[in-house]
Amino acid sequence: MIPLETLSSIINLAIAMSTPLALAGLGEVYSERSGVLNLGVEGIMLMGAFTAFHFTYITGNLIVGYFTAILVGLFLGLIKATLSISLKVNQVIAGMGIYFLGFGLSDFLYRTIYGAEYVTIQKSIQVPIPILSSIPVIGPALFKQYPAIYLTYMLLPLAWFILYRTRWGLALRAVGENPRVADTLGVNVFHVRYLAVLFGSAMAGFAGAFLCLGVVGLFYENLTFGMGFIAIGLVYFGKWDPLRMWAGSLIFGTAWSISTFLQDYFTKAGYPTATYFLLMIPYIVVIISLIAVSRKAKAPASLTIPYTRE
Numbered sequence: 001m002i003p004l005e006t007l008s009s010i011i012n013l014a015i016a017m018s019t020p021l022a023l024a025g026l027g028e029v030y031s032e033r034s035g036v037l038n039l040g041v042e043g044i045m046l047m048g049a050f051t052a053f054h055f056t057y058i059t060g061n062l063i064v065g066y067f068t069a070i071l072v073g074l075f076l077g078l079i080k081a082t083l084s085i086s087l088k089v090n091q092v093i094a095g096m097g098i099y100f101l102g103f104g105l106s107d108f109l110y111r112t113i114y115g116a117e118y119v120t121i122q123k124s125i126q127v128p129i130p131i132l133s134s135i136p137v138i139g140p141a142l143f144k145q146y147p148a149i150y151l152t153y154m155l156l157p158l159a160w161f162i163l164y165r166t167r168w169g170l171a172l173r174a175v176g177e178n179p180r181v182a183d184t185l186g187v188n189v190f191h192v193r194y195l196a197v198l199f200g201s202a203m204a205g206f207a208g209a210f211l212c213l214g215v216v217g218l219f220y221e222n223l224t225f226g227m228g229f230i231a232i233g234l235v236y237f238g239k240w241d242p243l244r245m246w247a248g249s250l251i252f253g254t255a256w257s258i259s260t261f262l263q264d265y266f267t268k269a270g271y272p273t274a275t276y277f278l279l280m281i282p283y284i285v286v287i288i289s290l291i292a293v294s295r296k297a298k299a300p301a302s303l304t305i306p307y308t309r310e
Contacts, residue, residue: 004137010257011141016215018246018253019149020045020207020224024231025238025245026159027203033163033240034196035176035302036084039095041204042228043102044076048208050106053219054113056121066148066209073205074198076102081197085190088306099228107221123217124148146214148206160242172196176300179307189307204228226283233290236297248289255285 024041031038048069056065076098083094124146132143163169171192174182179189211227212219230252238245259281266274 006261008137008139008141010254010261011137012144013260014250014253014257015141015145015149016253017256018249019146019152020211020215020227021231021234021249021252022152022156022246023207023210024204024228025234025249026156026242027200027207028232028235029200029238029240029242029245030159030163030172030196031200032235032303033172033176033300034193035179035300035305035307036081036193036197037091037095037304038077038080038084038098038197038200038204039092039229039232040076040080040098040102041095041200041231042224042226043099043106044073044201044204045102045208045211045224045228046106046222047072047076047102048205049212049223050110050208050219051205052209053121053212054109056213057119060122062124062213065213066206069205069209070202071205073202073208076205077198077201080201081194084306085193085197088308091304091306103222106219110219110221118218120218121213123212124214146210148210148214156242156246163242168192173300176302179302183307183309189309193307204231207231230283230286233286236299237286237289237293239293239297240300251289252282252286255282 024045028038028041051072052065052069055068056062059065080094080098083089083097084091126144126146127150128140128144129150133139135143163172171182171187174185174187175189175192182192183189207227208224211224216223231249234245234248234252237248259278262281263275263278266272266278
């Protein structure tokens with residue numbers, strides 16, 4: 001029988017680990033709904049993480065760290081949008097270019113500025129919500145969290161509402177399905193796609209910042225460990241729906257949290273080598289989940305297809 005305190009800790013960590021995926025996945029939902037696939041999410045997350053780490057370190061202000069991470073996400077998103085929308089470069093190639101740029105540049109800048117020095121920052125703290133955090137098990141798990149997680153609680157339902165219940169959301173979905181018809185009806189296809197890609201990239205930068213400032217508290221090479229690509233996969237798992245994608249991120253976060261607690265258990269029991277297998281559990285869960293839903297997933301009809309006005 002799992003002690004209630006341990007169960008609460010597992011749920012708490014699961015939510016924390018799922019949040020970077022949920023934020024990056026939300027941005028990618030919007031980008032792909034507009035017809036633009038951004039495989040550069042991982043690289044943008046890494047650059048967001050490094051930028052947040054660096055500016056938090058030199059200013060001592062977490063808000064500055066988050067803000068600069070979002071800005072670098074917007075900048076890389078502008079590059080991606082220009083390549084894929086204006087110049088009509090193959091979206092897969094452009095996205096992978098952004099990924100390699102973010103991966104290499106973040107590591108290069110960290111090594112250039114900090115060298116071999118082991119540098120940490122004072123990361124974000126978990127803030128309890130009065131009364132709600134006192135609820136047994138669920139309270140400490142859901143309502144004693146990082147401020148960025150509370151923002152995520154509000155942001156994802158709001159993003160769902162905008163996508164399905166507003167005129168702009170309708171225009172976004174129309175552009176992703178049939179941009180020519182949308183253009184005929186007066187929708188500026190290029191404008192919508194640019195905004196969607198910029199929003200998606202900003203969310204990826206924010207996701208990387210939270211991973212660094214909220215979960216880890218330091219930066220190192222390949223900090224994200226493939227989370228950007230997993231976020232893209234979760235978009236398919238969620239069938240391009242923000243709330244379904246969020247559910248998928250929670251599945252990954254729960255698997256990661258359980259594997260973390262099992263690693264600690266087996267290490268104390270004298271089986272440290274078991275941790276190498278346990279590290280695979282979250283990724284195996286994602287693969288199985290994607291296989292289970294991939295046959296029924298239907299992408300936006302114009303995804304990866306550039307649009308040219310006649």
